[in-house]
Amino acid sequence: MSTVVDTVSTIVNPILDAHGFYLSDVEFVKEGGSWYLRVYIDKPGGISLDECVLVSEALSEKLDGMDPDPIPQAYFLEVSSPGAERPLKNEADYRNAVGEYIHISLFQKVNGKKVFEGTLKDLTADTLTLTLKDKARKYDATFSRTAIAKARLAIEF
Structure with a gap:
């Protein structure tokens, strides 16, 4: 599902740039019969829960307003910090x-x-x-x- 990952990365980066955050990773995976879109964001000093909510709401609004829908199947959106022992990917x-x-x-x-x-x-x-x-x-x-x-x-x- 790299098309979903690429599309979401393109959509979320301007949102992150506007707030001084950066994209750590995007995953679109099926687990236990459900699809999950996971967006990991960060900034120097770490990311807060309120900042994750801010990005989640902005990204959800952008995705919901797109026609055609870039993600046709139902999914759960999760926006979070990559964690204390986060992988260095980019x-x-x-x-x-x-x-x-x-x-x-x-x-x-x-x-x-x-x-x-x-x-x-x-x-x-x-x-x-x-x-x-x-x-x-x-x-x-x-x-x-x-x-x-x-x-x-x-x-x-």
Whole structure:
């Protein structure tokens, strides 16, 4: 259903831009016999419930006013924050995560490990640099962005 995802992304982005928010992800999935349109939004410092309601109402109004209906089947609209350990899926997610503690999983091992957690220190088009802790010392490690299978925000313990 990428057409629905693309259509909704196009419709919701101007709403988000007007409020200083950004789109983290859109999903259109069938679960338990029902369709769900999930729109994940964010902004630096996090998104509030009132802001999710604001976007939900504006998006619902836009979708309901379209002819032909871009989503012909019945569905539930959910607008929410991507969460505390949200995945980093797009460039905006990565840019907003600079200075944050993140978790990355690699496609192949580096120094015997495929999983790293540290503070995202720097980001370029091709690489990201994490500040890692190893017992009592801190050091920086740079990874090719093409080597990263998954990345998400993490909670530091």
